[in-house]
Amino acid sequence: MRTVVRGGLVVNATGAAPADVLVEGERIAALAAPDAGLTDGWAAAADRVVDATGRYVLPGGVDAHTHMEMPFGGTTSSDTFATGTVAAAWGGTTTIVDFAVQAKGTSVLSTLDEWHAKADGQCAVDYGFHMIVSDVNDNSLKEMDACVAAGVSSFKLFMAYPGVLYATDGDILRAMRQATGNGALIMMHAENGIAIDQLVARALAEGRTAPVEHGLTRPPELEAEATGRAIQLAGVTGAPLYIVHLSSAPALAAVSQARDAGQNVFAETCPQYLFLSIEDLARPGFEGAKFVCSPPLRPVEHQAPLWRGLRTNDLSVVSTDHCPFCFAEQKELGRGDFSRIPNGMPGVEHRMDLLHQGVLAGELSLARWVEVASTTPARMFGLYPRKGVIAPGSDADIVVYDPTATQTLSAATHHMNVDYSAYEGMEITGKVDTVLSRGRVVLADDTFTGAAGHGRFLRRDLCQYLH
CATH class of the missing domain: 3.20.20.140 (Metal-dependent hydrolases)
Known part of the structure; x- marks a missing residue:
């Protein structure tokens, strides 16, 4: 499965820059600047293209x-x-x-x-x-x-x-x-x-x-x-x-x-x-x-x-x-x-x-x-760089985030299995648009498309701030 995330602003802990992201299977294969001349070819050969125009692309x-x-x-x-x-x-x-x-x-x-x-x-x-x-x-x-x-x-x-x-x-x-x-x-x-x-x-x-x-x-x-x-x-x-x-x-x-x-x-x-x-x-x-x-x-x-x-x-x-x-x-x-x-x-x-x-x-x-x-x-907690970064070789855990969308937090619309919201009625700006988990689109168009059992247990290494 090949997916391309195009047109977004990739935000890592080191900073933000416009970039398109190529996903092959469960991993990020490459990033390229939109004007690098690579991404049209990526998109033509992709199984899915995610339009991230005007959005952040986050780990x-x-x-x-x-x-x-x-x-x-x-x-x-x-x-x-x-x-x-x-x-x-x-x-x-x-x-x-x-x-x-x-x-x-x-x-x-x-x-x-x-x-x-x-x-x-x-x-x-x-x-x-x-x-x-x-x-x-x-x-x-x-x-x-x-x-x-x-x-x-x-x-x-x-x-x-x-x-x-x-x-x-x-x-x-x-x-x-x-x-x-x-x-x-x-x-x-x-x-x-x-x-x-x-x-x-x-x-x-x-x-x-x-x-x-x-x-x-x-x-x-x-x-x-x-x-x-x-x-x-x-x-x-x-x-x-x-x-x-x-x-x-x-x-x-x-x-x-x-x-x-x-x-x-x-x-x-x-x-x-x-x-x-x-x-x-x-x-x-x-x-x-x-x-x-x-x-x-x-x-x-x-x-x-x-x-x-x-x-x-x-x-x-x-x-x-x-x-x-x-x-x-x-x-x-x-x-x-x-x-x-x-x-x-x-x-x-x-x-x-x-x-x-x-x-x-x-x-x-x-x-x-x-x-x-x-x-x-x-x-x-010993998961980097598998997790926590948009970079070649990392797991394709990618969030396309709309920074201008508005939403109201409420128990009527949340997905947690609990009968109240601690933030009931709070109006906020920003909303998750699309989510990839290890290359699989699990959320798109306000619809959950994932499944129980997709998630895997992660054997973690030692804390990387110490070793």
Whole structure:
């Protein structure tokens, strides 16, 4: 199958230039300037020509933080690998990296097998796995080495959720030491869960049960404290560290200080922290439950420092932490007790579009948009140059993006398997036009043309910022 994408502005992390793209099979075969005299011949011999006139031609988005079919709080996130990857494609994301979640008392490798069974034959776009290690012991530490050999080269630990996912400082230290030996990247959910539980218990004892209390009992200071502590532990062991879903200015300051000192510390943020705030958690009645996630949404004054962190590269990646729970049946579990509201929000479909609003507002350049949404996550998690770039030899994961089209975000029109939109009624500029996943057109003319099982598991290499 030969496809030519003609007439567009190719945008990579290194810059933008008019170019036509030749795709042969699953790979990008060549790029040429429109006036180079090559592309007429390409088009004549092509099976399909995609007209990208007036549009951007982007490398497919890489969302390095999703939770499909994740068990949490007595329920399971509502997007399956099938529905969630279709929604990702609609939003211009052609690769996800999801999390296999070890339960305490189980094996890391058996957990990985379980998640492979969930995803195999279901995904519409390519996917990889991180491993959540909730039970650090001699056996799980050895199994971390086997995971790296199997293409799972990053491990997430939690400083939150005591009794469920929580790791002690000693556990974290041991896992970090293991990572220094096998080359893996340690990812950290950095909130002081022990202190948070005390604040939650006090709020409930005082009768404060509304959704906004979720945010008030997880203050920025406890995210900053945990972030700083994780950085110090990483410094002791020499391990690299990746802070997930960073939400607040003081946590960012801790990351910035470590990076300025030369430590291998990286961080991501998420669209919800750039566009939503604790005011959404405080919506009347139980509406705020729709916005319960951890870390929580912050006061609006935290947004400007996060945008600045993206420009300065103290924040390296924008992922979604996509973990949807339906309002009617799942978020309702916490009515009358905010601590029982399942933590998570939908977002995998809207990441590229929301970041484009940052481009229009002057917060990000076109190249930086691609860098934080595609190229850097591909490099960070051992997928580059297969993913994250429009270049000969790379997978033909290509998004044709119309920067002038307008749309209104709504649960009535999104494709995520959840009954509400966190951005309901938000009018935005920019829309995905056409999506290729490994050379196959999976979205065109407002129609999904892909299929479950097209997506392949990606065996990932080590973080390319370290090796």
